[in-house]
Amino acid sequence: xxxxxxxxxxxxxxxxxxxxxxRSALVVCRPNELLVISGRSRRLPDGSTxxxxxxxxxxxxxxxxxxxxxxxxxxxxxxxxxxxxxxxRGGVPLSVRVMxxxxxxxxxxxxxxxxxxxxxxxxxxxxxVARQTLEGVLREFLAEVTxxxxxxxxxxxxxxxxxxxxxxxxxxxxQLDALRILSVVDEKGxxxxxxxxxxxxxxxxxxxxxxxxx
Amino acid sequence: MNDPLVAILAGILGPLGLLAIAWLAxxxxxxxxxxxNQVAFISGSKQxxxxxxxxxxxxxxxxxxxxxxLETMDLLDIxxxxxxxxxxxxxxxxxxxxxxxxxxxxxIAGEMPRLGNAAERFLGRSREEVGAIAQGLLEGTLxxxxxxxxxxxxxxxxxxxxxxxxxxAEADFxxxxxxxxxxxxxxxxxxxxxxxxxxxxxxxxxPAPAEPTPPAPPExxxxxxxxxxxxxxxxxxxWEK
Numbered sequence: 001x002x003x004x005x006x007x008x009x010x011x012x013x014x015x016x017x018x019x020x021x022x023r024s025a026l027v028v029c030r031p032n033e034l035l036v037i038s039g040r041s042r043r044l045p046d047g048s049t050x051x052x053x054x055x056x057x058x059x060x061x062x063x064x065x066x067x068x069x070x071x072x073x074x075x076x077x078x079x080x081x082x083x084x085x086x087x088x089r090g091g092v093p094l095s096v097r098v099m100x101x102x103x104x105x106x107x108x109x110x111x112x113x114x115x116x117x118x119x120x121x122x123x124x125x126x127x128x129v130a131r132q133t134l135e136g137v138l139r140e141f142l143a144e145v146t147x148x149x150x151x152x153x154x155x156x157x158x159x160x161x162x163x164x165x166x167x168x169x170x171x172x173x174x175q176l177d178a179l180r181i182l183s184v185v186d187e188k189g190x191x192x193x194x195x196x197x198x199x200x201x202x203x204x205x206x207x208x209x210x211x212x213x214x
Numbered sequence: 215m216n217d218p219l220v221a222i223l224a225g226i227l228g229p230l231g232l233l234a235i236a237w238l239a240x241x242x243x244x245x246x247x248x249x250x251n252q253v254a255f256i257s258g259s260k261q262x263x264x265x266x267x268x269x270x271x272x273x274x275x276x277x278x279x280x281x282x283x284l285e286t287m288d289l290l291d292i293x294x295x296x297x298x299x300x301x302x303x304x305x306x307x308x309x310x311x312x313x314x315x316x317x318x319x320x321x322i323a324g325e326m327p328r329l330g331n332a333a334e335r336f337l338g339r340s341r342e343e344v345g346a347i348a349q350g351l352l353e354g355t356l357x358x359x360x361x362x363x364x365x366x367x368x369x370x371x372x373x374x375x376x377x378x379x380x381x382x383a384e385a386d387f388x389x390x391x392x393x394x395x396x397x398x399x400x401x402x403x404x405x406x407x408x409x410x411x412x413x414x415x416x417x418x419x420x421p422a423p424a425e426p427t428p429p430a431p432p433e434x435x436x437x438x439x440x441x442x443x444x445x446x447x448x449x450x451x452x453w454e455k
Contacts, residue, residue, distance in 0.1 A: 003218050007225025015229060019283065028258045028286045031270050031333035057269020058260040059284065076335035076390065078347055099354050101347065101390070103335060152307055155358035155382055177335075178386035180354020184305070184361075195309030195406075202411040 027069050028059045034074060034104070035060065036115055039067035044112075054111065070119055076103045076177060077127045081134040085187060086142045092190050094147055097182040098138060098158070100165075102130045105175040114173025130174055137165040147184070147191055154181040237282070245279035251293035253324070254278050255333055258285035264326050272333075274324060290337050292322035292329075294395060295345045299352045301360070303405065310365040310408045314356060316376065319395040320348040320387075332391025348392060355383045369409045372399035 029035045037060065038052035062069055079100045085093045104114045104126075118126050141161050142150065150157050162179040169176050184191065248254045256278055257270035271278075280287045301314045322332045322344065336344050359378045360368060368375055376397045387394050404410075 001221065003221035004225045004228075007222050008228050009225075011226055011229045015233065022283050026283060028284070029269050030257050030286060030288060030337065031255050031268075031330070032288075032335070032337040055269075057257070057267075059258045059269070074334045075337075075339060076347060078350055099350050101351065101386075106334065151305060151309070152361055154361045155355070158354075158358065177389050178351055178354075180351065180358060182354055182357055191305070191309050195305070195311065198308045198310060199406055199408055199411070202408055206411040 021064075024064050025061050026059055027055075027062055029055050029057050029071075031057070032074050034072040034111065034115075036070040036072055036119060037062055037067050038070070039063070050112075052115070054108075054115065056106075056108070072104060072115060072119055073123065074104050074106060075123070076101055077123050077130065079127050079130045079134065081131045081138060083135050083139050083142070086139045088142050088145060088147045088150065088186075090146055092147045093187050094142060094150070095183075095185045095187060096138060096142060096150065098134065098161070098179060099182055100130065100134055100179045101177040102127075102169065102174045103177060105170070105173050107175065110170055110173050110175070112173065113171060117172055126174075129172065130169070133168050133172065134165055137161065137168055140164075147186055148194075150181070151184040151191060154184070157181060240282070241279065244282060245277060246273070246287060246289070247277045248273050248275055248289070250275035251291065253290045253292055253329065253333075255288045255290065255337065256280045256285050257288070263330075266327060266330065268330065270333075272329065288337055290322065290333065291341055292324055292332075293341075294319050294321045295341060295348065297345050297349045297352065299349060299356055299397075301353065301356060304357055304360050306360050306365040306368050306404070307363055308365065311405045312360060312365060312368060313401075313403060313405055314360065314399065315401040316352075316356065316379075316397065316399045318348065318352050318397045320345070321393050321395060323391045323393050328388060328391040328393075330391070331389060335390055344392075347390075348387075351386060352379065352383060352394075352397070355379050358382065365404050366409050366412055369402055369404060372402050375399055375402070 027035060027037075035055035036052055037055060040053070040063075041049050041051050042053045043049050079102055080097065081100065082095070082097045084095045086096065088094050104118075105111050118129070121129075138161065141164055145157065158179045158181045161181075162176050165179070166176060186192075246254050252274070254273045255270050256273065258281070259271065260267060260269050261271055262268075274292075278287070297318045297320050299314075299316045299318055301312070303311045304314060306312050322336060323329050356379050359375060359382060363375060363378075376399050380394055380397050383394055383397075
């Protein structure tokens with residue numbers, strides 16, 4: 001009887017230790033994140049050595065006390081960017097508002113850029129970095145197009161803007177999922193003036209038509 | 215009963231048996247039954263799904279059980295969201311301001327690989343947040359399509375407008391793992407009565423413009439005098455500067 005109790009005690013102890021070790025050493029990666037496990041150096045495909053490894057999914061065993069685990073969210077971040085008084089071609093100052101949807105890239109190469117620049121940043125902080133980048137790109141981009149182009153052909157312009165911004169975002173390890181131009185307003189009233197022109201022309205034509213009918 | 219072998223066996227099997235009982239008892243806590251509009255993601259074990267190596271498996275409209283310690287489970291609601299997309303003072307071609315009311319039916323895709331895209335982006339986000347993202351994207355798309363259409367076309371053929379919006383949004387929705395089930399224009403009107411003026415069946419003669427019509431827009435807009443407030447300026451909502 002004593003033997004049975006002794007064996008049982010040992011068994012329970014082994015099970016408990018196993019569970020505790022698993023609990024502290026086993027890390028599970030959720031579908032919306034990336035694990036960054038720092039502490040042991042690892043050679044990258046390009047030959048450089050970094051002190052961490054990335055786990056894009058599944059589970060991994062870390063060595064407690066030697067390795068540290070950080071999580072990097074891959075969730076989508078909506079970013080609203082706005083420039084005021086950006087000079088379009090022809091010297092017309094425009095205010096343009098765009099909406100972008102960015103996330104940490106799932107590209108295995110680009111993601112290193114994100115890990116080195118923004119690990120531990122909140123969505124808000126990442127969004128504000130993305131917003132500032134986008135505003136810079138947008139200002140440069142506007143200098144090359146006319147106000148009519150950017151207003152009439154917003155979808156194509158957004159695509160072009162996205163291609164231009166892609167390079168800067170890649171450096172941050174971010175990927176641009178979608179980009180839209182929401183509003184184009186010029187402070188001088190040039191575009192609204194064009195609309196008013198049209199309205200007046202239509203009003204005159206209609207007035208003339210009504211005059212003929214009555 | 216003093217046979218040491220039996221004692222050792224009992225010592226090993228006893229705790230293991232208790233463990234098995236504990237596992238059975240916690241099965242209800244470890245397993246989930248999902249409805250067709252829910253997906254459970256059980257992360258931990260790797261598997262190949264359609265050529266992609268995933269670190270999770272997913273259960274939609276069924277039963278799934280996770281292993282204690284080795285796996286975690288997250289739920290994602292993929293049911294349809296009705297998203298209202300309203301625009302005011304949105305420029306159509308030629309800078310005639312229009313207001314549009316429309317509604318979209320959006321859901322998260324239910325099958326791979328789009329479900330995987332959605333899991334990355336939306337798992338852990340509330341339905342309201344997903345709805346707001348879809349709404350912003352559709353607002354932008356509607357702005358874009360509307361700006362490329364002449365006001366009379368937009369007003370006369372809202373069906374074409376909505377088709378174009380769906381087409382333009384599709385690629386981005388796919389990338390995000392969203393599905394646009396429908397997009398309907400409920401109401402569209404130009405805010406300054408431009409289209410009405412275009413039709414010649416205007417009942418009353420129009421009052422003469424208060425000021426003489428300005429000359430053709432000069433090539434150098436900087437030289438243009440400050441224009442008077444447009445007729446729709448008073449209708450701007452308070453949040454617009």
